[in-house]
Amino acid sequence: MTGHRLFWPIAALVALLLVDLAVKPSFFSVELRDGHLYGSLVDILRLGAPLILVGIGMTLVVATRGIDLSVGSVVAISGALACLHLSGLGDQNSVGGTLVAVAMALGLCLALGAWNGFLVAVLGIQPIIATLILMVAGRGIAQLITDGQIITITSGPFRAIGSGYLLTLPLSILIALVVFVLTSVLVRRSALGLLIEAVGGNPEASRLSGLRSGRLIWLVYVFGGLCAGVAGLMISANTSGADANHAGLWIELDAILALTIGGTQLTGGRFSLGGTVIGALLIQTLTTTVYTLGIPDTATLLVKAMVVLLVCLVQSPAFRAKVRRRRKSPPPAPADRPVKVEVSA
Amino acid sequence: MTEPEAILRMTGIRKEFPGVVALDDVDFRMFPGEVHALMGENGAGKSTLIKTLTGVHGIDAGTIELGGSAVSFAGPPEAQRAGVSTVYQEVNLCPNLSVAENIFIGREPRRFGRIHWAGMRRRAEVLLGALDLRLDVSAGLGSQSIAVQQMVAIARALDVSARVLVLDEPTSSLDAGEVEQLLKVLRSLREDGMAILFVSHFIDQVFAIADRMTVLRNGKLVGEYRTSDITPVELVTRMIGKELEVLDDLEESAHDRSDLAAAPVFLQADGLSRKGAVAPFSLEIRQGEVVGLAGLLGSGRTELARLLFGADHSDSGTLTVDGAVVPMRTPRAGMDHRIAFSPEDRKTEGLVGELTVRENIVLALQAARGWSRPLSRKRQDELAARYVAALDIRPTSPETLVRNLSGGNQQKVLLARWLITEPRLLILDEPTRGIDIGAKTEIQRLVAKLSGDGMAVLFISAELEEVLRLSHRVTVLRDRKVVAQLDNESLTADEIMSIIAEGSSA
Numbered sequence: 099m100t101g102h103r104l105f106w107p108i109a110a111l112v113a114l115l116l117v118d119l120a121v122k123p124s125f126f127s128v129e130l131r132d133g134h135l136y137g138s139l140v141d142i143l144r145l146g147a148p149l150i151l152v153g154i155g156m157t158l159v160v161a162t163r164g165i166d167l168s169v170g171s172v173v174a175i176s177g178a179l180a181c182l183h184l185s186g187l188g189d190q191n192s193v194g195g196t197l198v199a200v201a202m203a204l205g206l207c208l209a210l211g212a213w214n215g216f217l218v219a220v221l222g223i224q225p226i227i228a229t230l231i232l233m234v235a236g237r238g239i240a241q242l243i244t245d246g247q248i249i250t251i252t253s254g255p256f257r258a259i260g261s262g263y264l265l266t267l268p269l270s271i272l273i274a275l276v277v278f279v280l281t282s283v284l285v286r287r288s289a290l291g292l293l294i295e296a297v298g299g300n301p302e303a304s305r306l307s308g309l310r311s312g313r314l315i316w317l318v319y320v321f322g323g324l325c326a327g328v329a330g331l332m333i334s335a336n337t338s339g340a341d342a343n344h345a346g347l348w349i350e351l352d353a354i355l356a357l358t359i360g361g362t363q364l365t366g367g368r369f370s371l372g373g374t375v376i377g378a379l380l381i382q383t384l385t386t387t388v389y390t391l392g393i394p395d396t397a398t399l400l401v402k403a404m405v406v407l408l409v410c411l412v413q414s415p416a417f418r419a420k421v422r423r424r425r426k427s428p429p430p431a432p433a434d435r436p437v438k439v440e441v442s443a
Numbered sequence: 444m445t446e447p448e449a450i451l452r453m454t455g456i457r458k459e460f461p462g463v464v465a466l467d468d469v470d471f472r473m474f475p476g477e478v479h480a481l482m483g484e485n486g487a488g489k490s491t492l493i494k495t496l497t498g499v500h501g502i503d504a505g506t507i508e509l510g511g512s513a514v515s516f517a518g519p520p521e522a523q524r525a526g527v528s529t530v531y532q533e534v535n536l537c538p539n540l541s542v543a544e545n546i547f548i549g550r551e552p553r554r555f556g557r558i559h560w561a562g563m564r565r566r567a568e569v570l571l572g573a574l575d576l577r578l579d580v581s582a583g584l585g586s587q588s589i590a591v592q593q594m595v596a597i598a599r600a601l602d603v604s605a606r607v608l609v610l611d612e613p614t615s616s617l618d619a620g621e622v623e624q625l626l627k628v629l630r631s632l633r634e635d636g637m638a639i640l641f642v643s644h645f646i647d648q649v650f651a652i653a654d655r656m657t658v659l660r661n662g663k664l665v666g667e668y669r670t671s672d673i674t675p676v677e678l679v680t681r682m683i684g685k686e687l688e689v690l691d692d693l694e695e696s697a698h699d700r701s702d703l704a705a706a707p708v709f710l711q712a713d714g715l716s717r718k719g720a721v722a723p724f725s726l727e728i729r730q731g732e733v734v735g736l737a738g739l740l741g742s743g744r745t746e747l748a749r750l751l752f753g754a755d756h757s758d759s760g761t762l763t764v765d766g767a768v769v770p771m772r773t774p775r776a777g778m779d780h781r782i783a784f785s786p787e788d789r790k791t792e793g794l795v796g797e798l799t800v801r802e803n804i805v806l807a808l809q810a811a812r813g814w815s816r817p818l819s820r821k822r823q824d825e826l827a828a829r830y831v832a833a834l835d836i837r838p839t840s841p842e843t844l845v846r847n848l849s850g851g852n853q854q855k856v857l858l859a860r861w862l863i864t865e866p867r868l869l870i871l872d873e874p875t876r877g878i879d880i881g882a883k884t885e886i887q888r889l890v891a892k893l894s895g896d897g898m899a900v901l902f903i904s905a906e907l908e909e910v911l912r913l914s915h916r917v918t919v920l921r922d923r924k925v926v927a928q929l930d931n932e933s934l935t936a937d938e939i940m941s942i943i944a945e946g947s948s949a
């Protein structure tokens with residue numbers, strides 16, 4: 099059972115939740131008020147939704163041996179553009195106007211993803227460099243859009259993306275769920291998953307097998323941009339505004355962490371969307387736990403880092419082999435160690 | 444007769460992988476000053492035994508003694524320091540470094556605390572010279588053929604003053620001359636008292652060099668024999684557990700090309716060339732014809748084949764398929780014309796190690812169909828099961844990860860990938876590399892059958908006998924030029940060797 103890929107991340111997630119429960123006995127309680135579900139668990143899902151979205155996009159990018167550092171900036175751009183458009187509307191509550199704002203933001207994010215894909219797939223620039231360009235420039239673009247200010251909005255329909263409810267559940271949870279299910283089905287029911295894993299696992303062998311890897315790589319960056327765009331809308335809807343400086347800051351690193359915890363390797367190839375979701379929830383739970391425990395702000399990052407390190411360690415095959423070797427058989431006798439032999443260089 | 448003390452003694456070795464017992468109670472020993480061949484079919488456990496010795500894998504039971512004291516190496520570097528120098532089956536070098544750097548990586552010659560580059564290059568040249576290989580040692584390793592890479596790996600192992608030298612299929616992509624040179628080097632090392640473990644699927648090489656052999660079958664020890672006490676036929680019988688069927692019938696039918704003259708030409712190259720790879724050449728392949736490519740290492744065999752498939756694109760010349768001139772700029776173009784290309788370097792150009800046998804087998808077919816038309820899981824399972832059985836891929840579960848397969852079995856997976864695309868021209872670059880003699884016969888039989896059914900085949904092999912056995916026509920290359928195209932009525936390996944040596948056109 100410990101052999102299952104997701105055993106350790108899930109175990110860590112459960113352990114964290116139990117810590118929360120011990121500290122705050124009401125932690126697991128979920129109540130229905132006015133037809134809406136409330137509770138700490140619901141909050142974890144709701145606040146984790148943007149990270150789940152970005153993580154799903156990032157997982158496919160990483161599976162092709164790529165990486166997308168620009169998603170945080172894309173998150174900021176998406177929120178900024180939507181809020182700019184909304185703030186210019188006479189009636190912010192108009193559904194039509196909100197839809198236009200959303201469409202504009204997502205359209206731009208698709209274009210930004212296509213730009214990344216172009217740099218990587220067509221120009222052959224290393225993904226980390228190619229997306230670093232937009233990571234840096236993108237924040238600037240977002241600041242230009244908001245003119246350096248924090249744009250606040252009052253649009254009801256727009257805020258629903260972040261804090262609205264449907265069928266008793268927060269809308270953002272449902273959006274993340276739908277994206278996860280659709281992506282999983284698309285990737286595993288079509289041949290996309292296999293082809294992406296092949297390209298990431300061995301690009302040259304894939305090329306010689308007739309795979310058009312360029313298109314595939316382009317596609318995953320576009321999809322990554324779209325996911326970041328949706329996450330950006332969610333974050334700005336949640337805060338009723340666009341903060342170009344802070345929206346989505348460091349989310350690319352959290353996403354990379356989430357997929358690594360979920361068992362997708364940065365070297366490309368095999369990927370697990372379910373693992374990424376678990377990883378994202380683990381990170382979100384960790385943040386919540388740190389608050390629940392009342393750990394001082396100054397120590398938060400350190401605690402987070404330690405837990406992540408622990409999860410990564412138990413997952414590392416090399417580390418596990420070392421521990422196992424030590425536990426299993428103490429080597430015969432130290433005196434039997436290899437005889438030193440002259441090795442002339 | 445009293446024997447000297449064994450330098451290496453492995454006793455009761457057991458190694459399990461999830462679902463497979465790779466080694467079961469295996470004993471193995473080596474004496475100083477002898478060449479010991481480790482024999483067995485694909486997947487018998489040869490490479491695994493070597494890896495348990497050098498600490499790549501831990502053992503589940505058993506003991507290993509080196510020079511009389513028990514050892515348990517944590518990994519290859521430790522084994523190397525203790526005097527066990529190893530060349531693994533899958534060449535494990537850094538393609539982005541130069542040839543010289545690869546030979547000395549981790550133990551660069553130093554002067555005044557800094558790497559002594561000139562000295563390093565000079566010594567690399569000397570080491571390669573001992574193997575009769577002359578090349579620019581500051582060139583990148585990645586641009587070299589797999590055979591050169593193999594030689595570099597051997598040179599690297601030779602540079603250490605080791606007591607035990609382990610060579611896992613060092614000759615699998617070398618041609619006759621290089622093999623001779625290597626065996627010469629091994630003989631002189633044996634004189635110096637080194638114990639040499641030698642793995643090869645070439646029975647004649649084993650009988651030429653080995654003093655003693657150990658046979659494994661399905662992870663179990665069959666026995667240890669002195670070369671002088673056993674015949675090749677007995678050896679093979681012990682390896683496969685039954686008698687080997689011979690291939691005589693094949694030779695009869697293979698060379699009969701009376702009906703081929705009438706067969707339509709499938710592919711024709713006119714003045715095709717690529718700078719630095721192969722000089723302008725012309726070649727035609729008819730439906731149902733097997734054309735063999737012969738030539739030494741670096742003669743341009745592989746490069747020629749890659750142009751026909753679109754793996755590289757040509758600088759000049761035209762390619763005609765079914766009478767129509769076609770651009771052939773990407774592998775995809777080759778596949779669209781139903782051409783298949785099985786590359787020689789299965790690890791870097793062929794297989795995706797972390798995918799399963801099934802996924803690797805369907806990859807090319809799926810790529811041709813595009814992502815939106817997936818092969819159903821049922822169809823994938825059928826195809827995989829059929830070819831696992833037909834090519835005797837072991838273990839038989841199609842869900843095994845390819846990187847966990849033995850070298851020979853990986854090669855079969857690569858072959859299966861292209862066979863299921865039902866190509867009209869099958870280009871096989873060293874398809875029997877690392878394949879045991881039983882399976883080799885099977886593959887040769889398969890090629891003969893496919894060509895009988897009308898498939899054109901371009902067959903590349905360093906093993907001339909194999910080329911001659913299968914081909915209707917042989918194209919000889921030398922120094923990246925086609926120097927002869929011969930009908931194979933009664934060609935002999937010697938005739939081809941002399942053409943290669945003289946470079947004369949016949």
Ligand SMILES: Nc1ncnc2c1ncn2[C@@H]1O[C@H](COP(=O)(O)OP(=O)(O)OP(=O)(O)O)[C@@H](O)[C@H]1O
Nearest residue numbers: 460465485486487488489490491847848849850851
């Ligand atoms: N890392 C691994 N994980 C799981 N199974 C493995 C692993 N390495 C080897 N095996 C299995 O162990 C068996 C022995 O493999 P090994 O590579 O030793 O064969 P071999 O005798 O060297 O064959 P070949 O002639 O094809 O190189 C095979 O069944 C193989 O699939």
Ligand SMILES: [Mg+2]
Nearest residue numbers: 490532849850
């Ligand atoms: Mg092997």
